[in-house]
Amino acid sequence: AQSVTQLGSHVSVSEGALVLLRCNYSSSVPPYLFWYVQYPNQGLQLLLKYTSAATLVKGINGFEAEFKKSETSFHLTKPSAHMSDAAEYFCAVSDPNTNAGKSTFGDGTTLTVKP
């Protein structure tokens, strides 16, 4: 079975500050990992993904995440927050070993950016 834990349901940062959103996963096989962003009244949009290549993954809008197997973590970071980054962020894990691998989502972290 696989699961995702996002520590901190709400994170607030000042504009220009570092963004750090935490994600820990549990999986019985080497996983694929994803970060998605959801803006109000919209569906989820992929930010970045880890698919067993480079452990440091760069995504859209200046976000990046590092896969740390020893810590079973895939934290999302951005050096400098922008007002437009305010949204809800979801971490997800999937099993690449089956053609119809199931994805499991965390409960999300709401990011607030203060001026």
Place this chain on the structure above:
Amino acid sequence: EAGVAQSPRYKIIEKRQSVAFWCNPISGHATLYWYQQILGQGPKLLIQFQNNGVVDDSQLPKDRFSAERLKGVDSTLKIQPAKLEDSAVYLCASSLRGWNEQFFGPGTRLTVL
């Protein structure tokens, strides 16, 4: 490339009524998902199709929810009869294969009164 289309975007019904949602995935995507997203929670998988076969429906309340994917393309999700606790956003997503990144539609916000 056209994205995942869903309709309607909003629906308000009374409890015990029925409702249906429609989803058109990205062309060529074999896998289609329906999720329920309750306010403040992450998407919860209701059903996953691979082409027109069901891969996972373990969390689908089968006494009231049903879904089909005709000819491995469009899909409909139905609730009959609706309960108050069904109020949520219903998201449809598609992917090339099950473990790939998923592309989400805008969702349908259902309110059950």
